[in-house]
Amino acid sequence: MAVDCMIKAPSSLSSLREDQQKSLVFDASVLQHEANIPQQFIWPDHEKPNSQKSKELEVPLIDLGGFLSGHSSSAKEASTRVGEACQKHGFFLVVNHGVDANLISDAQRYMDLFFELPLSKKQRAQRKAGESCGYASSFTGRFSSKLPWKETLSFRFSAEENSSNMVEDYFKNTMGQEFVRLGKVYQEYCNAMNRLSLGIMELLGMSLGVRQAHFKEFFEENNSIMRLNYYPRCLKPELTLGTGPHCDPTSLTILHQDNVGGLEVFVDNEWRSIAPNSSAFVVNIGDTFMALSNGRYKSCLHRAVVNNKSPRKSLAFFLCPKKDKVVSSPEELVDENNPRIYPDFTWSTFLEFTQKHYRADMNTLQAFSIWVQQKTSRT
Numbered sequence: 582m583a584v585d586c587m588i589k590a591p592s593s594l595s596s597l598r599e600d601q602q603k604s605l606v607f608d609a610s611v612l613q614h615e616a617n618i619p620q621q622f623i624w625p626d627h628e629k630p631n632s633q634k635s636k637e638l639e640v641p642l643i644d645l646g647g648f649l650s651g652h653s654s655s656a657k658e659a660s661t662r663v664g665e666a667c668q669k670h671g672f673f674l675v676v677n678h679g680v681d682a683n684l685i686s687d688a689q690r691y692m693d694l695f696f697e698l699p700l701s702k703k704q705r706a707q708r709k710a711g712e713s714c715g716y717a718s719s720f721t722g723r724f725s726s727k728l729p730w731k732e733t734l735s736f737r738f739s740a741e742e743n744s745s746n747m748v749e750d751y752f753k754n755t756m757g758q759e760f761v762r763l764g765k766v767y768q769e770y771c772n773a774m775n776r777l778s779l780g781i782m783e784l785l786g787m788s789l790g791v792r793q794a795h796f797k798e799f800f801e802e803n804n805s806i807m808r809l810n811y812y813p814r815c816l817k818p819e820l821t822l823g824t825g826p827h828c829d830p831t832s833l834t835i836l837h838q839d840n841v842g843g844l845e846v847f848v849d850n851e852w853r854s855i856a857p858n859s860s861a862f863v864v865n866i867g868d869t870f871m872a873l874s875n876g877r878y879k880s881c882l883h884r885a886v887v888n889n890k891s892p893r894k895s896l897a898f899f900l901c902p903k904k905d906k907v908v909s910s911p912e913e914l915v916d917e918n919n920p921r922i923y924p925d926f927t928w929s930t931f932l933e934f935t936q937k938h939y940r941a942d943m944n945t946l947q948a949f950s951i952w953v954q955q956k957t958s959r960t
């Protein structure tokens with residue numbers, strides 16, 4: 582935000598036209614001291630977080646050690662537990678995941694090096710309209726209400742042969758030479774996330790009764806998104822949300838939250854918190870995998886709340902298919918009792934839908950399916 586509108590009483594902001602509201606830029610370093618939060622950040626009553634802390638959810642904790650060491654009995658056990666979790670709320674924790682603890686703590690710590698920069702420096706990476714990558718501060722320029730209380734830096738990761746330095750190059754080219762070390766850490770982190778995602782895809786394939794390598798092969802050449810979430814402290818946390826209620830439109834999310842806590846899942850009609858566990862990754866399937874599973878597994882509704890004590894950080898790796906690969910559930914999951922639910926689509930079309938036409942929420946895939954069918958009937 583241009584600092585001047587921090588001195589305007591929030592009520593006067595609503596006098597701005599929607600395009601003027603969208604042109605505001607919020608500076609997190611100012612917002613975190615503001616008791617009078619701008620009204621664009623105040624969510625409707627039915628979506629505000631309860632002021633009392635949400636009850637903790639017992640999330641299945643799956644030890645990948647045996648599976649990753651090639652023990653078939655452990656693989657079977659892990660795939661059964663993954664399947665059970667996906668039949669319920671779609672979230673599970675993985676431990677003994679093979680990702681180096683020092684790499685995780687570096688990836689967490691290095692986020693501060695970026696988000697604590699002056700806004701003008703962060704804006705070197707400013708997300709451009711309609712694009713999924715870059716720096717976004719409360720999504721100004723994108724939404725005019727229900728603004729999330731967060732800053733994000735999103736960048737692309739590709740598992741294709743000729744893209745082994747994509748993340749490193751992004752940081753060097755966008756932020757300059759002094760960010761080369763940061764780029765190397767996030768390149769290594771994304772490589773580790775890629776390996777872990779493909780392992781989890783094997784367990785998902787086994788749990789659905791398709792050929793074990795089916796989904797692993799489908800995602801071999803993925804074009805994924807890495808997102809750094811930075812949630813500044815908020816003096817009125819009961820009025821806003823760090824990330825609003827949504828299902829991830831992507832295929833699989835591997836999330837590492839810091840020790841602050843704030844991730845919540847909607848289960849049995851109530852919001853339940855997922856306790857921080859620095860040695861574990863939180864894994865959930867997204868809309869695209871729900872389509873690939875022909876609706877057998879559901880992508881899950883979740884959100885992030887903020888607090889009035891400290892900032893919160895999370896690392897979210899979003900596994901996405903190669904852009905032009907057709908997303909279509911395997912024959913084994915389609916029969917007369919389970920007709921095909923979703924139209925075939927490509928991830929690039931679905932991603933464009935979320936970046937240019939629809940703010941992802943709990944109905945994104947449904948809205949997208951209708952949009953695709955309308956587009957097809959018009960041509």
Ligand SMILES: C=C1C[C@]23C[C@H]1CC[C@H]2[C@]1(C)CCC[C@@](C)(C(=O)O)[C@H]1[C@@H]3C(=O)O
Pocket residue numbers: 713729806808824825826827828829830831899932935936940941942
């Ligand atoms: C494909 C994506 C769109 C979002 C980032 C990835 C996966 C999660 C999506 C998102 C976080 C869901 C909630 C709304 C959103 C706008 C956000 O709060 O960031 C979504 C992301 C986005 O469109 O930038």
Ligand SMILES: O=C(O)CCC(=O)C(=O)O
Pocket residue numbers: 808810824829836838843844845883884885894895897
């Ligand atoms: O920060 C979190 O804990 C959740 C963020 C999230 O759901 C997302 O970025 O899609």
Ligand SMILES: [Fe+2]
Pocket residue numbers: 827828829834883
């Ligand atoms: Fe999410």
